[in-house]
Amino acid sequence: MPETIGFLKPRQAVLDRRREIVADLGDLLPEGCLISDERGLKPFETDAFIAYRRMPLAVVLPETTEQVATVLKYCSRYGIPIVPRGAGTSLSGGAIPQEDAIVVGLSKMARILDIDLFNRTATVQAGVTNLNISDAVSADGFFYAPDPSSQLACTIGGNIGMNSGGAHCLKYGVTTNNLLGVKMVLFDGTVIELGGKALDASGYDLLGLICGSEGQLGIVTEATVRLIAKAEGARPVLFGFATSESAGSCVADIIGSGIIPVAIEFMDKPAIEICEAFAHAGYPLDVEALLIVEVEGSEAEMDSMLAGIIGIARRHGVMTIKESQSALEAALIWKGRKSAFGATGRIADYICMDGTVPLSQLSHVLRRTGEIVAGYGLRVANVFHAGDGNMHPLILYNINDPDEAARAEEAGNDILKLCVEAGGCLTGEHGVGIEKRDLMLFQYSKADLDQQMGARAAFDPQWLLNPSKVFPLEGRPAA
Amino acid sequence: MQTNFSPEQLADPHVAESETILRKCVHCGFCTATCPTYVVLGDELDSPRGRIYLIKDMLENGRAADTETVTHIDRCLSCLSCMTTCPSGVDYMHLVDHARVHIEKTYKRPFKDRLARSVIAATLPYPSRFRLALGAAGLARPLAGLLKRVPFLRTFGIMLDLAPAALPVSRAARPAVYAAKGTPRARVALLTGCAQPVLRPEINDATIRLLTGQGVEVVVSAGEGCCGALVHHMGREEQALQAARHNVDVWLKVAEEDGLDAIIVTASGCGTTIKDYGHMLRLDPTYAEKAARVSALAKDVTEYLATLDLPEREPRGLTVAYHSACSMQHGQRIAAAPKQLLKRAGFSVREPAEGHLCCGSAGTYNILQPEISAKLKARKVRNIEATRADVIATGNIGCITQIASGTEIPILHTVELLDWAYGGSKPVGL
Numbered sequence: 001m002p003e004t005i006g007f008l009k010p011r012q013a014v015l016d017r018r019r020e021i022v023a024d025l026g027d028l029l030p031e032g033c034l035i036s037d038e039r040g041l042k043p044f045e046t047d048a049f050i051a052y053r054r055m056p057l058a059v060v061l062p063e064t065t066e067q068v069a070t071v072l073k074y075c076s077r078y079g080i081p082i083v084p085r086g087a088g089t090s091l092s093g094g095a096i097p098q099e100d101a102i103v104v105g106l107s108k109m110a111r112i113l114d115i116d117l118f119n120r121t122a123t124v125q126a127g128v129t130n131l132n133i134s135d136a137v138s139a140d141g142f143f144y145a146p147d148p149s150s151q152l153a154c155t156i157g158g159n160i161g162m163n164s165g166g167a168h169c170l171k172y173g174v175t176t177n178n179l180l181g182v183k184m185v186l187f188d189g190t191v192i193e194l195g196g197k198a199l200d201a202s203g204y205d206l207l208g209l210i211c212g213s214e215g216q217l218g219i220v221t222e223a224t225v226r227l228i229a230k231a232e233g234a235r236p237v238l239f240g241f242a243t244s245e246s247a248g249s250c251v252a253d254i255i256g257s258g259i260i261p262v263a264i265e266f267m268d269k270p271a272i273e274i275c276e277a278f279a280h281a282g283y284p285l286d287v288e289a290l291l292i293v294e295v296e297g298s299e300a301e302m303d304s305m306l307a308g309i310i311g312i313a314r315r316h317g318v319m320t321i322k323e324s325q326s327a328l329e330a331a332l333i334w335k336g337r338k339s340a341f342g343a344t345g346r347i348a349d350y351i352c353m354d355g356t357v358p359l360s361q362l363s364h365v366l367r368r369t370g371e372i373v374a375g376y377g378l379r380v381a382n383v384f385h386a387g388d389g390n391m392h393p394l395i396l397y398n399i400n401d402p403d404e405a406a407r408a409e410e411a412g413n414d415i416l417k418l419c420v421e422a423g424g425c426l427t428g429e430h431g432v433g434i435e436k437r438d439l440m441l442f443q444y445s446k447a448d449l450d451q452q453m454g455a456r457a458a459f460d461p462q463w464l465l466n467p468s469k470v471f472p473l474e475g476r477p478a479a
Numbered sequence: 480m481q482t483n484f485s486p487e488q489l490a491d492p493h494v495a496e497s498e499t500i501l502r503k504c505v506h507c508g509f510c511t512a513t514c515p516t517y518v519v520l521g522d523e524l525d526s527p528r529g530r531i532y533l534i535k536d537m538l539e540n541g542r543a544a545d546t547e548t549v550t551h552i553d554r555c556l557s558c559l560s561c562m563t564t565c566p567s568g569v570d571y572m573h574l575v576d577h578a579r580v581h582i583e584k585t586y587k588r589p590f591k592d593r594l595a596r597s598v599i600a601a602t603l604p605y606p607s608r609f610r611l612a613l614g615a616a617g618l619a620r621p622l623a624g625l626l627k628r629v630p631f632l633r634t635f636g637i638m639l640d641l642a643p644a645a646l647p648v649s650r651a652a653r654p655a656v657y658a659a660k661g662t663p664r665a666r667v668a669l670l671t672g673c674a675q676p677v678l679r680p681e682i683n684d685a686t687i688r689l690l691t692g693q694g695v696e697v698v699v700s701a702g703e704g705c706c707g708a709l710v711h712h713m714g715r716e717e718q719a720l721q722a723a724r725h726n727v728d729v730w731l732k733v734a735e736e737d738g739l740d741a742i743i744v745t746a747s748g749c750g751t752t753i754k755d756y757g758h759m760l761r762l763d764p765t766y767a768e769k770a771a772r773v774s775a776l777a778k779d780v781t782e783y784l785a786t787l788d789l790p791e792r793e794p795r796g797l798t799v800a801y802h803s804a805c806s807m808q809h810g811q812r813i814a815a816a817p818k819q820l821l822k823r824a825g826f827s828v829r830e831p832a833e834g835h836l837c838c839g840s841a842g843t844y845n846i847l848q849p850e851i852s853a854k855l856k857a858r859k860v861r862n863i864e865a866t867r868a869d870v871i872a873t874g875n876i877g878c879i880t881q882i883a884s885g886t887e888i889p890i891l892h893t894v895e896l897l898d899w900a901y902g903g904s905k906p907v908g909l
Binding site for chain 2: 039044046047088109152341346349
């Protein structure tokens with residue numbers, strides 16, 4: 001595929017010292033923590049944004065914060081770029097390396113360090129998966145709320161980097177609303193701690209700055225997160241509609257009426273068919289659009305909230321309403337939804353968009369998205385967090401066909417511009433990464449970006465951490 | 480995922496199949512989370528996604544296998560947990576099968592590894608040789624520690640460690656037709672297996688007693704051999720295909736004589752392979768159709784028993800930790816049936832945490848990858864013991880020997896407990 005997004009030109013001085021760097025890293029780390037063989041490096045050349053690939057110079061898999069610090073200190077001394085990697089599930093290319101970079105993978109740092117049910121917090125190493133946290137406290141009636149669809153595999157470190165969201169964030173907020181503290185390593189190897197077990201820390205709210213900084217301000221090695229008590233009961237309900245527009249306006253009216261369910265998820269017909277084939281969740285196949293609305297609380301609370309939602313849905317001509325009857329059925333409904341992207345792989349390659357729009361614009365943006373993609377001669381499947389307007393059009397294409405791949409990328413750019421024009425933004429939860437970097441100027445003024453880059457420079461004056469991402473290559477300060 | 484094969488490469492049906500499999504992978508990374516070796520080692524190269532990438536690179540470049548690639552493919556347990564997890568439906572099983580054959584053809588292992596693998600391939604699949612070897616192992620056991628200190632002989636030391644201290648007195652089910660009690664309702668063939676009748680002959684006895692008691696005629700066919708799984712997973716394609724053809728002939732002969740409703744398999748590892756005969760022999764014009772017939776007939780014993788509608792039994796006050804073998808839950812996707820049968824038979828069933836993770840047995844894995852295998856065993860035993868069950872039930876002989884070596888809780892084949900509940904004698908060891 002002809003690449004339209006550029007990476008920074010590799011630093012020749014670093015490439016020239018490759019052999020020496022690898023030998024030094026081998027000395028600094030225990031056995032089994034360094035990958036430098038060309039064959040072994042290949043699988044690290046991309047993440048879940050597979051249209052772009054770059055081989056790293058080496059991959060290190062440290063086992064402790066001290067080892068991360070040692071590596072970063074070494075890299076800053078010799079001006080070697082660093083690309084942090086959690087589980088490599090980024091849909092925006094946040095973990096794609098570059099030829100002169102050392103990938104610092106946190107996959108060996110996957111221990112849960114402390115569970116404090118009294119204070120409702122968990123402290124974990126950055127490589128712990130999102131779901132592992134909830135699994136560890138589930139028997140005690142707690143969970144960690146932000147639930148990206150990749151929660152089975154994605155790590156808490158990656159979630160912090162991208163300020164990840166998820167279906168249940170409508171009620172509980174995204175990562176930044178559930179993060180209490182971090183231990184992180186700065187570019188020069190300094191280890192700092194931010195926040196703690198309390199809800200607010202004195203001084204600047206640097207934690208808010210770190211969350212969503214895409215691995216450019218440091219490498220988080222430990223995180224303390226908030227645990228939430230599970231509700232008495234939870235019930236996902238399926239609402240089928242004859243058109244995407246009516247489903248979209250129904251969502252706007254539910255939220256507009258002041259009702260906040262735990263989740264409102266949207267799927268259009270192609271997405272319903274894809275997910276049903278994988279999960280056999282019992283999604284209605286005779287509708288054009290489906291909303292999964294989950295309510296929680298006591299039976300009476302759920303009934304009362306549902307009655308309100310059903311009333312609104314009827315006004316929008318809902319065709320079918322189906323409540324899940326068992327925990328198993330509820331689990332299948334969510335399994336299908338959360339596997340949507342991967343399951344799309346059964347029928348085509350895809351690029352997943354992440355624009356967010358005001359709910360009043362949802363129907364309009366959905367319709368325009370369909371027109372844009374059709375205009376490029378491609379198909380689209382929509383499956384997204386409707387309740388907070390976070391859209392995920394999946395543009396279906398054949399990655400082995402360079403022309404289709406180029407059209408898919410152009411269609412994606414047009415859709416993201418549409419989201420911004422509609423008063424929304426480029427990314428709801430997947431991060432800017434490499435994918436949306438060059439569109440940042442469409443969203444922000446130069447002054448906006450300069451201020452962000454200034455904050456970045458305060459943490460990483462040499463621009464060594466994940467340097468090809470987030471900010472357009474032109475207009476950066478001279479390093 | 481993007482692939483890059485030339486039309487000439489794709490003319491090879493094996494490469495063409497692998498290309499189709501690779502095209503389905505979207506590199507989402509879900510598989511890493513449920514892969515036992517990734518969970519234990521924390522290196523993406525030891526995860527399905529990493530291995531898929533290594534295999535893709537090797538095949539695309541038409542390259543001989545190299546040490547790095549072989550190391551990580553060898554560490555794959557073939558537990559197929561990734562296939563249960565994969566939302567895109569990537570057929571990892573057949574991709575890694577192809578990679579193993581490619582490795583076997585293009586890579587020369589160090590002499591000690593070749594020796595160990597040859598010994599395994601020439602012993603385990605043959606009950607008489609296996610019994611003889613275990614007898615000898617009993618005598619040589621004091622040497623295990625010494626052997627393990629010599630790098631060259633290490634694998635043999637490990638094998639001695641794994642050999643049971645005492646063998647059951649041989650009373651393996653003989654080839655015969657075991658008549659159904661009462662009105663016959665079906666006729667099935669029973670694969671008696673190779674390692675299982677040597678280590679636990681009680682399993683086949685219990686199966687025959689239980690099935691005949693339910694009105695099913697059971698045929699143990701003369702001449703059936705190893706299913707081929709052990710050598711298949713070592714990439715010894717021809718030896719595996721020969722085993723498959725041989726068994727296809729044996730069973731279809733039984734079917735032609737007097738009809739056959741099912742081929743019952745009591746080791747889920749074998750079941751996974753027999754159910755794959757149709758695929759393994761798809762390119763063999765003489766056998767393709769016959770093998771597909773055999774695969775369609777193959778049923779795990781619990782899968783078959785679930786169709787018989789066994790009567791409900793009073794609670795026995797015995798708690799059973801059910802360990803689902805990987806070949807059962809991931810290979811054959813049989814998850815609920817064994818637990819339902821046990822509950823119906825009056826047992827209280829508990830499910831250990833991390834039930835999707837392998838116990839580390841995985842065919843010859845505990846011999847060839849002892850360190851990873853030991854870590855997985857310890858983790859599995861910890862999770863099972865946390866259930867505080869009275870007994871462990873599972874459906875695969877490999878898991879039985881592996882888990883038994885790590886815990887004091889008795890472990891039985893599911894069918895032994897069912898046989899007991901439906902009139903058989905109390906299982907040995909309970």
